Amino acid sequence: MxxxxxxxxxxxxxxxxxxxxxxxxxxxxxxxxxxxxxxxxxxxxxxxxxxxxxxxxxxxxxxxxxxxDSGGVILPELVETGPMRVDDLLAFAEDLSGIVEAIHRHGVIHKDINPNNIVVAGDPARPILIDFDLATTFALERPAFTHVKDIVGTLPYLAPEQTGRTGWAVDQRADLYSLGATLYELATGEPPFGDGDLLQLVHDHLTRVPTPAWERNPQVPPALSRIIGKLLEKEPDNRYQSAVGVLYDLRRLRRALVREEDTNFILGERDFPWRLAAPSHL
The missing domain is CATH 3.30.200.20 (Phosphorylase Kinase; domain 1)
Incomplete structure (x- = not known):
């Protein structure tokens, strides 16, 4: 064994x-x-x-x-030497976003997307999303305020609303934040706010804007950095509203890079909420 x-x-x-x-x-x-x-x-x-x-x-x-058994390894083992190559990252981001879109379409919210819950298998390496222990089929949940040590999920990748300190409901957009935090690490080598003190992590998720990925790693295309930044918006209403919207922009970016076209396009043009939801603020 x-x-x-x-x-x-x-x-x-x-x-x-x-x-x-x-x-x-x-x-x-x-x-x-x-x-x-x-x-x-x-x-x-x-x-x-x-x-x-x-x-x-x-x-x-x-x-x-x-x-x-897929025969793969967990994602951190694949990228332990540093950021993922940009070409590989773009393909990986599209694959992972596609998985998230599919589980949301089936009415499931994962609630704990992070590198340790992603297995990489095959050649070329492709992601497999694992560990649905915390997943839910409820359209939204409202976590109660709890001690930082009792917050459920992997804190360096957790959406602000999952900390129980915002009053916002947790829905599929929490997965999109975690997707953004995971892609940020693949692009820069570290999660948006590191992985240290728990109280500091909660504070940073609630208040700090992460350094743009392209500033941490100049090899990252600014447009990809903008996509990751939109995924990491604090308020759910300001994030991508659906994995479909993320996928559209990632595919648009890959096409533009191949054709050497302008990548400074407006994000979220094909991004629509998967369901009607009350706004974060009235």
Whole structure:
């Protein structure tokens, strides 16, 4: 057995069987049976979505989820030497945004998109979004104020509204913020506000504007930096409203770069809310 990840809530390992390798995600701690049932339900809902882990047919354990093994590695292992090459980053960003668009179209919000929840497999390397433990099928949620250590999710990539300190509802746009934080790290080598003190991270998510990605890494096209910046807007209403809008702009940017056309286009021209929602401010 090869341990891939071990934490208070889960143990993820690669195990060998007579038919090949299997990924075993063991739930730990209080509520583990209910959490397993929840994640199985989410994965079944997403069974026809590409680049999502597939449940092993006929496999069943009380407190574990058994998944097909893609043979990949988690994203941080791929980029531990520094930022991703721009050409690779543009393709990767489009792939990852496509996965997010697909799960949203199926009525699922991931709520914890970050590099450790992305497996990279294949040649060329393509993302697989994993770990739907915190995912929800509710259109929106309103997290309560809680101690910083009890905030659910991976804080360096978490949307401001997920901290429970804004009064804003959490909907699919929280995933778009986390997508932006992940792409920011791939572009610059670090999350928007680092990964240090928890209180400082919460403060920064709520109040600080991140340094534009192109200033941290001059190889990043300014238009891509603008797309990432729009994903990282504090107020949900100012962000992209849908992964469809993100995908459109990423594809438009790639075409413009290939054709050596102007990339200073208006962002969000094909971005529309996936549902009617009350504005962040009245």
């Amino acid at each position: 090869d341990v891939l990840f071990q934490g208070d809530r889960t143990l993820v390992s690669r195990i060998s069987t007579t038919t090949g390798n299997v990924i075993r995600k063991e739930m730990r701690g209080p509520g583990r049976t209910a959490r397993r049932r929840h994640e199985m339900s989410i994965l079944r809902r997403l069974a026809d979505v590409e680049r999502i882990p597939q449940i092993m047919v006929g496999a069943d354990e009380k407190d574990a989820v058994l998944l097909e």
